[in-house]
Amino acid sequence: MKSAAKGLTSILSIIALGITLGAALSLPASPAFAGDDGNSKNVTEDDIVRALAPAQKKPLTRGLSIAPQADPAPNAAESKLIQSVRGRSTRSLSSTEREEIASVAKDKPNIDLEITFDYNSANISAKSMPSVQALGRALTSPDLKGSTFVVAGHTDAAGGETYNQDLSERRADSIKRYLVEKYSISATDLVTVGYGKSKLKNPSQPMAEVNRRVQVVNMENKTTASK
Numbered sequence: 617m618k619s620a621a622k623g624l625t626s627i628l629s630i631i632a633l634g635i636t637l638g639a640a641l642s643l644p645a646s647p648a649f650a651g652d653d654g655n656s657k658n659v660t661e662d663d664i665v666r667a668l669a670p671a672q673k674k675p676l677t678r679g680l681s682i683a684p685q686a687d688p689a690p691n692a693a694e695s696k697l698i699q700s701v702r703g704r705s706t707r708s709l710s711s712t713e714r715e716e717i718a719s720v721a722k723d724k725p726n727i728d729l730e731i732t733f734d735y736n737s738a739n740i741s742a743k744s745m746p747s748v749q750a751l752g753r754a755l756t757s758p759d760l761k762g763s764t765f766v767v768a769g770h771t772d773a774a775g776g777e778t779y780n781q782d783l784s785e786r787r788a789d790s791i792k793r794y795l796v797e798k799y800s801i802s803a804t805d806l807v808t809v810g811y812g813k814s815k816l817k818n819p820s821q822p823m824a825e826v827n828r829r830v831q832v833v834n835m836e837n838k839t840t841a842s843k
Contacts, residue, residue: 659729659746659747659750660750661750661753661754661757663727663750664727664729664750664751664754664755664832665754665757665759665760667725667726667727668725668726668727668754668760668763668765668832668833668834669725669759669760669834670725670763670834670836671725694720694835697713697716697717697720698720698764698807698835700713701713701717701807702764702804702805702807703803703804704807706769706785706788706789706808706809706810707785709809714809714810714811717766717768717807717809718768718809718811718815720835721766721768721833721835724833724834724835724836725833725834725836726831726832726833726834727831727832728817728829728831729744729747729748729751729829729830729831729832730744730747730817730826730829731744731747731748731751731791731829731830732744732825732826732828732829733787733790733828735828736774736783738783738786738787738789738790739790740790740791740794748791748794748795749798751791751795751832752794752795752798752799752801753799755795755799755801756799756800756801760834762805763805763834763835763836764805764806764807764834764835764836765805765806765807765832765833765834765835766807766808766809766831766832766833766835767788767791767792767795767806767807767808767809767830767831767832768788768808768809768810768811768830768831768832768833769783769784769785769786769787769788769789769791769808769809769810769811769830770784770787770810770811770812770813770815770816770817770827770828770829770830770831771783771784771787771812771813771827771828772813772816772822772823772824772825772827772828773813773816773822773823773827774813774823775813777812777813780812780813781810781811781812782810783810783812784810784811784812784813785808785809785810786810787810787828787830788808788809788810788830789808791808791830792806792808807835813827817829
């Protein structure tokens with residue numbers, strides 16, 4: 617009986633070891649970009665260009681000419697809003713303007729890069745720097761160059777409303793400064809806005825690192841910007 621018990625214990629130990637090793641080998645790498653299917657992958661310049669390209673430049677819609685025309689009234693309102701915030705400092709935006717930007721941005725090409733920051737800081741984390749560099753290359757590509765982009769900063773839920781609002785604005789400014797200095801992107805083409813902890817990416821884990829991020833939105837305003 618003792619021999620049989622020992623044999624069974626050995627078999628179970630081998631099985632458990634195999635399961636543990638299998639799980640360890642299958643763990644994904646730390647992500648920089650969450651795909652539409654919820655799975656994570658490393659962000660590339662092409663990922664960003666595809667996500668931010670205006671609808672008329674996307675392969676599936678390029679040849680279509682029967683799409684209904686958009687209502688000109690909302691477009692005029694959007695253009696007026698974008699023009700009013702272009703070149704403005706992040707801190708100068710009112711809470712109403714921030715929400716108006718968010719309302720317009722939700723229907724625009726966008727990407728959440730999960731650009732993270734050091735805790736309690738506006739310093740871009742070392743592991744996120746490749747994503748910021750990919751963003752810089754993407755925004756200077758022919759498909760995107762010249763558009764107006766919203767760069768929205770977010771924090772996790774630690775700290776008070778005022779503190780987090782300030783931190784999210786500094787984080788958006790940090791990304792803008794890097795893109796302007798390293799990739800010569802026009803500062804007026806980057807509208808920076810902070811949302812503090814009001815728009816958590818993962819509300820079920822309000823302190824999670826993924827909430828300390830920057831979202832980029834293509835406001836598709838080349839015509840207005842060129843006037």
